[in-house]
Amino acid sequence: MIPLAVAHYLELWHRRDQRSREQVGALMRDMTGYATIPSPYLVRRREVRSLVAQLTAVPSSLPSISDLLGYGAAHAFGSPHGRFRFVExxxxPDSTVSEGPSVAPPENWEALERSGPAWEWLQLVGTPAILESEGVERTPEHRYGTQHMQSELRVRESIIRERATPAQLCDFLVADELKSLTDEINEIAAELDVDPNLFFSSGLLGRTGPESVHAFITALPSAFAWATLRYRKHRDLTHPWEQHDWTDASALSVAVPYCDVVITERRWAHMIEATGLAKRHGTRAGHGIAALETLLLTLT
Incomplete structure (x- = not known):
């Protein structure tokens, strides 16, 4: 089975030409049947919930690919509205003006038939009327990608300025990943009535705080993959950070741990192999159509 990820939905709308979107969308539909995997954010939450439960002696296991597979945009985006969000x-485009607060969908939204092939096609490909509407942000990933690129460039400047060692860089990126999960950890720990600070101070995961932080992130497949890809990219200062890197690395952080075959750009495929992520998860990584055909043959 070949599932769609959130990145596929978002990237397809970067194509302005309707016919081009329809051609690529038809191929996506025929290959996947609208099977989907959840967004990296949703996968991280499931991983954190499972790990926190394990650390509190509640029987739980990390999600498997069969646990993550579902149908349609609603499953991928974790919302009954699929890819659509409604804001004030x-x-x-330059993020100097922030997005307004969430609002209820328009009155005619509830009248739509929000299921079935026609609905999924709309979610994937869109229509000129929707994409050209003044109130629709067609390519939000450009805005997010620019923000994340600027953030990573600041990290890189700090690495150069401070002459950070590989170990220091690794510690920083792992700690940064934990920081991004703080809200989820605290929320889930509160549900289970446990103190999340104990995970990092009780010796349960490591002898020291830093060891515990590393162990916690290492136990989360997608979080570890994300931190590892960031580390590899920052280690080679000749690898520029670009606008689309955030979307790519985010999608790969889920695909690599949970999919048997990952086809991506040459540089990412090399990174997946060079970092040991492919070996760690038993994933075959490659780039291009020829690699896809070859790798799929190994699974039949």
């Missing part, structure tokens, strides 16, 4: 006002 759009952010400016």
């Amino acid at each position: 006002s759009l952010a400016s």
Whole structure:
């Protein structure tokens, strides 16, 4: 089975030409049947919930690919509205003006038939009327990608300025990943009535705080993959950070741990192999159509 990820939905709308979107969308539909895997954010939450439960002696196991597989945009985006979000006002392209607060869908939204092939096609490909509407942000990933690129460039400047060692860089990126999960950890720990600080101070995961932080992130497949890819990219200062890298690395952080075959750009495929992520998860990584055909043959 070949599932769609959130990145596939988002990237397809980067194509302005309707015919081009329809051609690529038809191929996606025929290959996947609209099977989907959840967004990296949702996968991280499931991983954190499972790990926190394990650390509190509640029987739990990390999700498997069969646990993650579902159908349609609603499953991928974790929302009954699929890819659509409704806000009071759009952010400016340069993010100097923030997005407005969430609002209820328009009155005619509930009248739509929000299921079945026609609905899934709309979610994947869109229509000119929707994409050209003044109130629709067609390519939000450009805005997010620019923000994350600027953030990573600041990290890189700090690495150069401070002459950070590989170990220091690794510690920083792992700690940064834990920081991004703080809300989820605290929320789930509160549900289970446990103190999340004990995970990092009780010796349960390591002898020291830093060891415990590393062990916690290492136990989360997608979080570890994300931190590992960031580390590899920052270690080679000749690898520029680009706008689309955030979307790519985010999608790969789920695909590599949970899929048997991953086809991506040459540089990412090399990174997946060079970092040991492919070996760690038993994943075959490659780039291009020829690699896809070859790798799929190994699974039949």
